[in-house]
Amino acid sequence: MTDRTAAPAIDFRGVTKSFRLPDGKTLTALTDTSLSVGKGEFVALLGPSGCGKSTLLRLVAGLEAPSSGAVAVEGRAPEELVKAHRLGIAFQEHALLPWLTVRQNIELPFRIAGRPVMRERVQGLINLVGLAGFEAARPKQLSGGMRQRVAIARSLVLEPEILLLDEPFGALDAVTRRQMNVELQRIWSESRISTLLVTHAVEEALFLADRVIVLSGRPGKVVRTLEVPFARPRHPDVMRTAQFHQLVDELTETLHPTDGAGH
Amino acid sequence: MSGERTQSALLGALGVALMLGAWEVIGQNRLVGMTWPPFSSVMAFLFDPSRQALFSRALTATLGSAGLGYLIGGLAGLAFAMLGQILPVLRPGTDRATAVIHAIPSIALAPIFIVLLSREAAPTALAALNAFFVFYVAGASGFASSSQTQRDLMAALGASGTKRFFHVDLPAAFPGIVSGMKLAVPAALIGAIIGEWFGAPRGLGILIVNAMQNFQIPLLWSVVVLAATTSLVLFSAMTLLERIVHERYR
Incomplete structure (x- = not known):
């Protein structure tokens, strides 16, 4: 499954990204960052808010260009993957189109790519994310958790090579979030797409990922990489083990050092 | 509720x-x-059978020029707004041109239209001008009302400019455009009536001017009531449409 000897799915080489602010100052979001995501690997990027982790993900999606350094996806420029409609993405704001039904929202990537809609594929995903019976509902009739399920299904519908998840459950309450994590773990295990998840929730990162990369506060850079030792498929009970708790504590300490050096 | x-x-x-x-x-x-005059005598005058032909001829003429102007102005306004959306370089230019045109009082432009076109065409031209502005503003702000995340999503899905326009920008603009369609109704009617003041052969505007100059007070009030009622009825019908579209697209 995870094969890190082959060309990585996502490769960052010394990437720096700065933005020119309206007042003329420069904001450096990422500085000299190198990291990679292997084929079929699930990597979680953990960091405090404003550490540039979303910028990192936007670079992979071709929504931003690096100021220096190089980003390669499947060995090519991110734009090529995007143009070939091989990228799946889900945002914290679900970005569903309110005038479309659940089914139409999930079918959208087919229409954007100009491909015939694969009805069985769409229905299969609707079933997989547990929305059977809600095909004709509109986003505003759904709960926050259900909307994110639609967004996840939409990100998977074209069987992308790369899946980008930008805090997809960040706006959900703790109970729904935990439930969505369990479901995402199950859904992901069926496809094993190379995935980059951006989050600031330590438990979420540990439960979902093969590897957790911790970024420092602004400007962001990699401060720690942790191989997650839990075997797949993962049962939610994993989150109750002593080892899980210990890793949560360790990562939380890295994220927010108690000696006051961080913030 | x-x-x-x-x-x-x-x-x-x-x-x-x-x-x-x-x-x-x-x-x-x-x-x-x-x-x-008291309301009852205005009503009696308005519904007097001997004047039905006069009123219906005037109303038909005004509605005809207002409707045609509404259509022309609406299509032109939306097309202009679309131009600014598809070619963002042109956006400041289309904004400014529209604002300048709108800043000129239509009553000052009417004589120009009469000289350029004809007395018959002035009501339609002024109605079109008024509708143009409302439709342009509604379209331009409507096309920009898709969210940043929706646009990011389109970019990450590899959507072309036209795909994005038809799948996101245009549907996201519907609520704004329909609100504009509503507001443009009275605007077009005002344009048509003012246009008629400058010597159109028939219409509510002509009746208003004649009644005023000949001190036919009940006639004057009747025509104004007729114009106001027509405008309100059309406006209410558009409000209904607006509610349906807002329910669906927001």
């Missing part, structure tokens, strides 16, 4: 009744002189 709606409808009806009652009392008692 429906209780609130009933209450607001009742309050609205009460307001209209109070206004008409005050109108009647002021008219009956000649509180502001001869030029304020």
